Amino acid sequence: MTDQNPAHRAAAIPAEEAVKLQPVAQFGNHTPLRLDSGAELASIRIAYQTYGTLNDDKSNVVLVCHALTGDQFVASRHPITGKPGWWETMVGPGRPVDTNRFYVICTNIIGGCMGTTGPMDTNPATGKPYGLKFPVITVADMVRAQAKLLDQLGIEDLFCVLGGSLGGMQVLRWAASYPERVFSAIPIATATRHSSQNIAFHEVGRQAIMADRDWHGGDYQSRATRPRKGLAVARMAAHITYLSGQALHRKFGRNLQDRDALTFGFEADFQIESYLRHQGFTFVDRFDANSYLYITRAMDYFDLDADYDGIIANAFKGTKTRFCVVSFTSDWLFPTSEARHIVQALNAVAANVSFVEIESDKGHDAFLLDEPEMFSTLAGFINSAAVHRGLAKAE
Template sequence: MNIDYSKVKKITINAPLKLDCGETLEKFDIAYETYGNLDETKSNAILVFHALSGDQFVTGTNNVTGREGWWNQVVGSGLPIDTDKYFVICANVLGGCMGSTGPKEINPKTNKPYGLDFPVITIKDMVSAQTHLLDFLGIKKTLSVLGGSMGGMQALQFCSLYPERTFSSVPIACAASHSAQNIAFNELARQAIMADPNWDSGNYFLSGKVPRNGLAVARMAGHISYLSEQGLQSRFGRKLQEGDGLNFSFDADFQVESYLKYQGYAFVDRFDANSYLYITRAMDYFDLYKLNNGDLSKAFKNTNVKFCIISFSTDWLYTTEESKKIVIALNSIGAQVSFVNIVTNNGHDSFLVNEPEFFQTLKGFLDSTYEDFKNENSR
C-alpha cells in the first residue's frame, strides 16, 4: 500500500520533552484527530488513547490508509461516545508511525530517519507528550480520559501524573503492569522482526526494503493473544480451507491459519516495524507498582478522578484479576470507582467488537459523568 502521510494533521511542539530514558527531544510532532465540537464551557472533551496497533483515526475513514476507524462502533453520532455531544480527541502516540515523532521520522541531527537512534520511550513519555496537545487545544481539564489495552495503561498513567486534568477515566482491558507472559509475547514479536534480513538493524528505510515477513509473524503472535480459546474454537475449530481433505503440505490447511496470515500481512501495509519494537517495549516497561514502591494505591493518592474500570471475562492477556487489583487500590484510598466485568467469548479484543453490554456501560458512565462535570463547572 502506498501511504501518503502528507494527509496527517499534526502540530510541532517547540519545547523540550525530557524522557524517562534520560534523553531529551528538543521538539516533537504530535499527529492527532478531533471529532465533534468543543462546547463553550470546554466541559465535553474526551481524550481517547489508542492501543498498540491503533492510531489517531478513531472513527470514520482513515484518510491516510483508506481503512475504517478502529472504534467505528463506539465513537460517532448517536453512539456510546456520541460526537453530537462530546468533543473527542485522539493523538498518535510518541514513537508511533502515523505522523507523531517516532523511529520512521527524520532525525534533525542527521536528516535521515531515526531508526534505532530514536530514544527508547515509556507510557509516561507518551502521556506527557499528549498534555501538550491539550494545551494547544486550550483544554485545561477533560471530561474523561479513556482507552483499551495500551490505551488503558495511558489512561491510568495520565490519572497518576495529572489527576487535576481530568474529571473521570475509563481504563478498559488493561493492567497496572505488564506480566511476564505479556513481556514474553512481546519479545517473541520483536525477535521475529529483528530476525528478518530486511530489518537491517533497523535501517531498512535507507535500503527501501521492508521486513514484511518478520512484522507479519509478530502481528500473528500478538493476534493470538487478543482472542480467547472459546472464541477461536467457536469461530474456526478445525475447519479446513477447502473440502474435507488435508493437503499434506505446509500451506494453510486450516481456516485459522489463513485468518492469521491475513491479519499479519494486512498489518504490514499500515504499520512500521521499528514502531512495533518501540511501542511494545514501552508497554513492557509500564509498571505503576514499581513507580510507587510496590503500593499501587500511592499512584492515585488524593485523586478526585471518577473511575470506571472495565474488564472482559475471557481476556487472558489482561485478566479480570488484574483489573480487580486496580479497583482494590482505588478503593483503599476512598476513590470513586465502579467496576464492570463483562462476560463474553471475545477475549481481549472485546472492546473492539460488537459487545452491547460494553457499549451500555461506557455510554451510561460517560453520560452521568458529563452531567456531574457540567454541574461542577456551573458553580
C-alpha cells in the same frame, strides 16, 4: 509464506505524506519533550483527529487513547486501509462517547507511525531516519506528549480519558500524573503493570522482526526495504493473544481452507492458518516494524506499581477522578484479576470507582467489538459523569 500481492509490497505512507492528510501539532526546539529515559526529543510532531464541537468553557473534551497498533482514526476512515474508524461503535453520534455532546481528541502516540514523531522520522542529528537511534519511550512519555498537545490547544482539563489495553495504561498514567486534569477515566482491559507472560509474547514478536534479514538492524528505510515477514509473524503471534481459545474454536474449529482434505504439506490447510496469515500481511501495509518494537517496549516497561514504590494506591491518593474499570471474562492477556488490582488500589483511597466485568468469549479484542453490555454500562457511567460535570444532555 510469500506475499503475491504487489500492492502489499508498497511501503506504508511515509510520515511526511501522512502528515498532509491530518491535523498535526508541531513543537519546536524550544519545547523539547523530556523522556523517562533521560533523553530529549528536541522537535516533535503530533498527529491527531478531533470529532464533535468544543464547548465554550472547554469542559466537554474526551481523550481517546489508542492501543498498540491503533491510531488517531478512532471514528473516521483510515487513510491507508480505507476501513472505518477502529472504535466507531464507541465513539460517534449517539454512541456512548457521543460526538453530538463531547469534543473527542485522539492522538497518534509518540513512537507511532501515523504522523506523530517516531522511529520512521528523520533524525535531525544525522539527517537520516531514526531507526534504532530513536530513544526508547514509555507510556508516561506518550501521556506527556498528549498533555503538550492539549496545552497548545488551550485545553486545561479532560472530561474523560478512555482507552483499552495500551490505551488503558495511558488512561491510568493520565489519572496518576495529572489527577486535576482528569474528571473521569475509563481504563479498559488493561493493567497497572505488564505481566511477565505479556512481556514474553512481545519478545517473541520483536525477535521475529529482528530475525528478518530485511530488518538490517533497524536501518531498513535507507535500504528501501522493510522486514515484512518478521512484522507479519509478530502480528500473527500477537493476534492469537487478542482472541480466546473458545472464540477461535467457534469461528474456525479445525475447518479446512478452500480444500476438502489435508495436503500433507505446509500450505495453509486450516482456516485459522489462512486467517492469521491474512492478519499478518494486511498489518504490514499500515504499520512500521520499528514502531512496533518501540511501542511494545513501552508496554513492557509500564509498571505503575513500581513508580509508586510498590504501593499502587499512592498513584491515586486524593484523586477526585471518577473511574470506571472494565474487563472481559475471556481476556487472558489482561485478565479480570488485573482489573481487580486497579479497583483495590482505588478503593484503598476511597476513590469514586465503578467496575464492570463483561461476559464475552471474544478475548482481549472484545473491547473493540460489538459488546452491548460494555456500551450500556459505559453510556450510563459517562452520562452520570457528565451530569456531575454540569454538561447538559445532547438535544
